[in-house]
Amino acid sequence: MPVDGFDPLDFHLFHREELERRLRDGRGRSAGRAAVKLGSLALQLPDGAAYRYVPSDAGVDIVVGDDGATTVIELDVEAWEGLVYDYESAPGLLYANRVRCRRGDAMRFVQWEPSLRRLYTGLEIYDGSALDLRDRHGAPLECTRTFSLDDPAKDMGHFLRTAGYLLVRGVFSAAEIDVLLGEARVLAGEARPGDKLSWWSKDAGGREVLCRVTRAAAKPRLASLPDDTRVLALAGLARTPLVHRDGEGNGVTVIFKNPGIHQGLSDLPWHRDCGLGGHALMCPTLDRLGLSDAGDARDGGAALPARLLESRVRLCRGERSARATRRFLRSRAGRRERPLRRCSARGAAAYAR
Secondary structure, three states, rough: OOOOOOOOOOHHHHHHHHHHHOOOOOOOOHHHHHHHOOOOOOEEOOOOOOEEEEEEOOOOEEEEOOOOOEEEEEEEEEHHHHHHHHHHHHHHHHHOEEEEEOOOOOOHHHHHHHHHHHHHHHOOOOHHOOOOOOOOOEEEEOOOOOOOOOOOOHHHHHHHHHHHOEEOOOOOOHHHHHHHHHHHHHHHHOOOOOOOOOOEEEEEEOEEEEEEEEHHOOOOHHHHHHHHHHHHHOOOOOOOOOEOOOOOOOOEEEEEEEOOEEEEOOOOOOOOOHHHHHHHHHHHOEEEEEOOOOOEEEEOOOOOOOOOOEEEEEEEOOOOOOOHHHHHHHHHOOOOOOOOOOHHHHHHHHHHH
């Protein structure tokens, strides 16, 4: 069964009728062109029922069975429903060991993801060569532009919806930032490995380094961020109405960006938060980012352990229920996961495109 808010799907009926109906709007052409070099992909249920996706420059043909498929991926109905509704992802299912590659290379499944999303949801496949970004007045968009709260909301909203990001300076005063950083230092000092309220990484020497505290709402100023009128005003610039979600902790998370990490999630490069799943439940998401000059103190968390600190207030799309989001996150947290090993770099490159 899918998570709350999504209707159950029939594997056979969907492929024989619903997907064929969706293909009539022309989405198959771009999906096929993007996947033609990957070969065909078959999605197979544990009972052997399967459908093969055959790409070409003209589109994608849906064929019963897995005969001749370049890649065959076995998954259960629940995982497949998650792909169709876009709250599961190919990398996430692989990482959680919820799919099996019965033939071919599992990374082909990851590389097929943009085409599958195009077929299932209609989302356009990103093509950097086709971009023509314009500001609200029709001039070429200045992608390095920054804003202040005094700038017109229409200009900021258009930039956000066009570029997908927005950098607003001076939202908080220096005094306010000092208070926030002070509370972050206290949280770092209180965190302990294994407390289930913090995340830890390891550096090159094998030492544990604090990278995240999920109970930041326990501190008064950090707890006030979700209701801060400036944060809410910025959230109001999004095309989709956003509401506050607890996410991975009690509603506010402090993330410490440590350099030189060899194991764990700390100094991550550009990535999609929903790369491992949850897009249809939590995206778009608004985060707040702050900078610190506290230096690098790796003593287990007694001081602020990084130069870059992110105080995350997760403001997500409002039409999905909070219960559905919590159920999805709990279901993921309870699963045993494994690393992607040698395929991780290729997989990351594929789904970050």
